Every structure is written in structure tokens, then in C-alpha cells.
Amino acid sequence: MTGQQDTTIINSNPDASGKDPGSSEKQASRNANLFTETPLVRRKRLAENMAKGLFLLMTLLMVIPLILIVTYLFYKAFPVLSFDFLFTNPTHGMRAGGIWAALLGTIYLVIISLLVSAPIGVLAAVYLNEYARENWLTRIINLAVVNLAGVPSIVHALFGVGAFVLFAGMGRSILAASLTLAIMTLPVIIAATKEALGAVPMAFREACWNVGATRWQTIRKIVLPNSISGILTGIILQVSRAAGETAPIMFTGAVFYKAISEGNPFAYGLFDQCMALSMHLFTISTQVPNVPEAIPYATAVVLLGTVLLVNMLAIALRVYLRSRKKW
Amino acid sequence: MGNGKIKIEISNLEVRYDQKEALKGISFDIYENEILAIIGPAQSGKTTLLKVINRTIEFFPDVRVGGTVRIDGENVREMKNVNELRRRIGMVFPLPVGLPLSIYDNVAFAPRAAGIHDREKLDELVERCLKQAALWDEVKDRLDSLGTRLSGGQQQRLTIARALSHQPEILCLDEFSIAVDPVTTMRIEDVLKELRSQMTIILVTNLVQQARRLADRTAFLLNGELIEIGSNEVIFSGSPANKMTYDYVSGIFG
Numbered sequence: 001m002t003g004q005q006d007t008t009i010i011n012s013n014p015d016a017s018g019k020d021p022g023s024s025e026k027q028a029s030r031n032a033n034l035f036t037e038t039p040l041v042r043r044k045r046l047a048e049n050m051a052k053g054l055f056l057l058m059t060l061l062m063v064i065p066l067i068l069i070v071t072y073l074f075y076k077a078f079p080v081l082s083f084d085f086l087f088t089n090p091t092h093g094m095r096a097g098g099i100w101a102a103l104l105g106t107i108y109l110v111i112i113s114l115l116v117s118a119p120i121g122v123l124a125a126v127y128l129n130e131y132a133r134e135n136w137l138t139r140i141i142n143l144a145v146v147n148l149a150g151v152p153s154i155v156h157a158l159f160g161v162g163a164f165v166l167f168a169g170m171g172r173s174i175l176a177a178s179l180t181l182a183i184m185t186l187p188v189i190i191a192a193t194k195e196a197l198g199a200v201p202m203a204f205r206e207a208c209w210n211v212g213a214t215r216w217q218t219i220r221k222i223v224l225p226n227s228i229s230g231i232l233t234g235i236i237l238q239v240s241r242a243a244g245e246t247a248p249i250m251f252t253g254a255v256f257y258k259a260i261s262e263g264n265p266f267a268y269g270l271f272d273q274c275m276a277l278s279m280h281l282f283t284i285s286t287q288v289p290n291v292p293e294a295i296p297y298a299t300a301v302v303l304l305g306t307v308l309l310v311n312m313l314a315i316a317l318r319v320y321l322r323s324r325k326k327w
Numbered sequence: 328m329g330n331g332k333i334k335i336e337i338s339n340l341e342v343r344y345d346q347k348e349a350l351k352g353i354s355f356d357i358y359e360n361e362i363l364a365i366i367g368p369a370q371s372g373k374t375t376l377l378k379v380i381n382r383t384i385e386f387f388p389d390v391r392v393g394g395t396v397r398i399d400g401e402n403v404r405e406m407k408n409v410n411e412l413r414r415r416i417g418m419v420f421p422l423p424v425g426l427p428l429s430i431y432d433n434v435a436f437a438p439r440a441a442g443i444h445d446r447e448k449l450d451e452l453v454e455r456c457l458k459q460a461a462l463w464d465e466v467k468d469r470l471d472s473l474g475t476r477l478s479g480g481q482q483q484r485l486t487i488a489r490a491l492s493h494q495p496e497i498l499c500l501d502e503f504s505i506a507v508d509p510v511t512t513m514r515i516e517d518v519l520k521e522l523r524s525q526m527t528i529i530l531v532t533n534l535v536q537q538a539r540r541l542a543d544r545t546a547f548l549l550n551g552e553l554i555e556i557g558s559n560e561v562i563f564s565g566s567p568a569n570k571m572t573y574d575y576v577s578g579i580f581g
Contacts, residue, residue, distance in 0.1 A: 134388050207424040207486070209383060211437035211493055212414035221436070226427055 070304070077298035085298055089259050090280075094288045099299055101260045104267060105274030106306070108174050109249060110242045112270075113181035118235050120182075121189030128190070129197040130219055148187035153247040156184040160252040173271040177253025184248055185238040192234025196227040229321030236314035240307040246278040254279040256287075277303040334359040334497065334527045335380065339394035342375050342551075344387065349375040352394065353553040355546060362519065362528040364538030364559075366575070367548035373531040374420075376548075377499045380529075381416045382409050398497070414441055417490030417526075421502040423482035425474035426489075430457075430466050433474040433485055437493040452492060459522070460488035461514040479506045487515065491522075498522065501531045516541055535576050539563050547572045 037045075074081075088098035128145075132138040160180025170176040200223050208218040224231075246254075254276045260267035268274050277299060285296045335357040342350040350372040357363050365373050378384040380396055382403060396403040398415070406412050414437070426433050434453045443449060453470070457463040462484040466477070474485050483506045490498060500519075504512040519528055519541060532538050538545045539559060546556040547569075555562065555572045567573050 203422070203424045204426055206383065206386070206420075207426060207489070208436070208440075209386070210381065210413060210418040210420075211440065211489060212410040212412075213437065213440040214410055217440045221428075221440075222426060 073297055073301050077294055077301045080294040080298045087263050089262055094284050095291050100262050101258055102275040102277045102280035106243050106277040108268050109178050109181060109276055110239055112178035113242050117182035117186045117189055121186050122193050125190045125193035129194050145187045145190050149191055153184055153245050156180055157248040157251050160248060165252055172253050172273055174253050174268055174274050175270045177249040180248045180252045181242045185242055189234055189238055193231045196230025200226050229318050233314050233318050239310045243307055244278055246282050249276055256283055332359040336397040341393035343391045345389040349551050351551040355556050359527055360523055361543045362523055362530055362541055364530045364532055364542035364545040366535055366538050371548040372551040373548055374501055377501055381413050381418055414493045415496045417495035417498040419487050419490045419500045419503045421505045423479055423486050423506050425477055425482040425485050427475050429471045430474045431470040434488050434492045441493060456488040456491045459491055459518050460484040462488060480508055480511055483507050497527045499529045
């Protein structure tokens, strides 16, 4: 009976109904042509290739300038790039010598600011994501975090001057500048950490609570180990931001020139003022006349190199931690 | 068959989610060492009832709970230590959740959270729980591989092993057999029959036949109301007190 039904269905197909005598031949030739191109297929393929080409073009448009900039920087900086350049102070009114004071200043600023913002940011995000209940207060906090992340850095600078330099009496110092950078990076670290924590499925937490584990046990055993890669990536990416910003440190602790003992990594104190790479680059390219062309370029190369190095570290860390991902 | 001692006493239990009334004032008792099946179509409040018992209902915002649930005469909602309460109850929900830990750590998670760190004790516990969940033979050689890499059915049995790992007095199973093949389901059902002597078992199930096979008594919930509760002889006898119960268990509706 089913066989009969099948036949009926096939016969009801107009192509095979046998209305004109040559139909079986026609069908045979159509079958042979089944995999050859029709105009529609050709059009689709053309559109597909055009789309692909457009995307490739855009990608190249993005990458080519980057490569050009980096090559150009290296080319221009080549004459002065050396280990000595890294480890000596600027001399002759910035027109000769190296960038040691600025390099060390940047390292101090970045490390201290992250030592402050990373723990606060991560713990705050854990609270917001794991403990806080959905109510008006947490909604306001979340809104504040999102908006703070969008505040221009120069505004953070003014806040830093008011809060740390003047009100807290730190004066213009590494500490005040680092704290200003910390305030600037904090909301982004909170947002990134919350994102990473939120990516851990809710079902894992519920399973833990169901067997009587406390919230903290759940966070420590399940949530944090499975979100650590995202959290670390978020933090490390802020390194490049803290290293690159000029505005927040200009009024709060970075100076035009300061000589420190060369090659000594502990040359700065917390309440010293310091030089910084970003600020140094700004001053020697705009404020000091007759600086040999290679020096600003070499400074840019060092700044870029530091940032790229840290970003590469972030990528490597993420790849390593992803490979250990457990679900 | 239970020893006639009341383990859980539910009286006038009402649960409202924001707009929707999930449980409309139900009252019944659950006896110690019995298997009580709870049947009823979707949205009848079965899962909500379980969540009230172990107080995970509190994780939902905008939930209002009225009435009382008493375990051994003690009001659940007045217990100070909610984790202590949850340790007395094993919970298995429909979708298997293997924690992103090794198989061993999955089962040892709850005992460790409760403060047991003695390796020998844990080894013994893990083996016993995995055997009870009918999973031991399949995983005994790879206890340190990830629980999340097991198949769906294996993960469900892992979930059951975890629910048993803190040696609960009450075991709640919510549609445990959805992700498990029939043969394994039968094995787990056999285990449940054995476990009855040690604990009280609440079995929420969509499979009327499973309730009939396994339970001592069956409760029929519909739209948040308790239609009927009675021993299986009555409920499945063909003449339960309520016509709707008869229609449901005999497949006329639902």
C-alpha cells in the first residue's frame, strides 16, 4: 500500500508526468546537467566572491597602515636604538642620551596603578556578579561602571588633581599619578571581570548550591578557576592603556625632565615625580626644538614595543588558559 | 513502604512568581523511608515544590512563599544555616550538570565543602556513590578525567552520585530519567528501591508508569493544586477518589 502511495506521488510530479513524448530524454539531460552551472548559481558565486573580496580588502586596509607605521618607526629610529638608549638618561636638554628615566617611570606607574585597580576591580566585580541582588542600588552601580569607562582621560586627570594631589595631600607624585591611572582603568577591569564571570554557566553555581556549598566555596572552586583567563586578559589589556595615556599623569605626577641613577630599578620613590614614556614623547616632539629626529621615533618604538610585549603576554596567557578550559 | 513517621510536613504552601501563582496552598505529609512520586503536567508546580524544600527558591527575585514546610518538625524557612539544610537534601534536576572538575572531584565536591578532607574516607565515599548511581564500572579507570566530557546520560548519573555524596536524608529527583537510556533508568530505579531503606525519596516524574513502578504513594498536582495523594494501590487502581486523577494516570488527558 505504501508502495502504491509512493508511485502516486512520483507521478503527480509534473516533470515526470509524461505529458510530452520526449520527457524522459529531457529528464535525462536535466539530470546530467544537475551539477553544471546555471545563471543563478553563477550570480550567487559572483556575489559571494565580491563579498569575500570586500571583507579581505577592509582587513588589509586595517593591517597595512599598522605594518607601515611600525616599519617606518623602526626605520627612523634605527640610528639611536640600542641598549644604551634604554638604560641612560636624556642629556643635553633632551637632544641626546637615552630614555631610562621615562621608561622606568612608565613601568612604575603601570605596576602601581594595576596593583591598586586589579584587586579592587576583580573583587568588586565578584561582588556585583555573584553576591549583589538585582535592586536599584546595584543597577545604579552598574550604570556608573559603564559610564565611568566612557569618561575621557583628561577628566580623570582633573579628578586626580583634586582628589589625590590636593585633597589627599600627595602632591604631584608617582603615587598620585598611579592612583589616577587606577581610577581610569578600574571601571574597565570591573566590566571585563563581570563579563568573564557571567560566562560561567549558572547551572554550575546552582549545582554547587544544591549540595550545600556556600557562595564563597562555589566562587573559589568553580567560578573563578573557569573565568580566570578572561579576567587576566581584561587586566593585562589595561596595562597598554595605562602605559599609553598622557593626560591623566601630566597634571598628577609626570614631569618634563628628571635625572635618576642609571640602571637602578629602584631609582624612584613613591612620592617622587617621574618621567613617563608617553609624556616624554609628547614633550620632545612638540616642546623641545632641534631634537634629532631619531630620538622621538625611538621613544615611540620603545613605548609601542612595551605595549605589544604585554599584549602578546596576554594572548599567550589566554591561549594557555583556554586550552585548560573544562567544558 | 515507610515507617509511618512524618519526615516532611507541608501545610498551606503557596508560591507566587511575580504575576503567576505556582502553588496554591497545598498540604500533605511525606513519610520517612517512602518513595513519593509527584506527577502532573508541566506548570503544575512540581519543581517549585522541590525548590521550596531545599530553599533554592530564594535565588529567584520576586518570589513570595507562604505556608510552611517542616522537616522533622522544624520549619525549613526558619533554619539559620541554609547550607546545612541543603546538605540534608540531595537534588537531581532534569538536565545533567557535570561540574568542570574531574569525575572524582565532582563527587567529592560536596563532602569537601562540608569539611571532609580525609583521602581514604573520600575514596570510599566516591566509589560508593558512583556505584549507587550505576556509573562506577564505566568510569572507575578514569576518575581523574573531566566530568564535563562524559556523555549526557553518564553526566546525569554523575549528578545523581553527587546528590548522594553528602549522604542526604531526603533525595529529590526531578525527571531524572529524561537524559538517561531505558536500561540505565531501570538500574537507577533498582538503586532507588534499595536506597529507600536509608532515606526518603521524592520522585517528580512525567512518566506515569515510572511512578507506578517505583513509588509507595503518588501525589497528583495540577496547576498548583494538589488534586489527590494516596497509595499507589488507590491511585492506579482504576478508581482513585478524583476523576481527574483517573483520567491523567490512564492517559485520557495530560
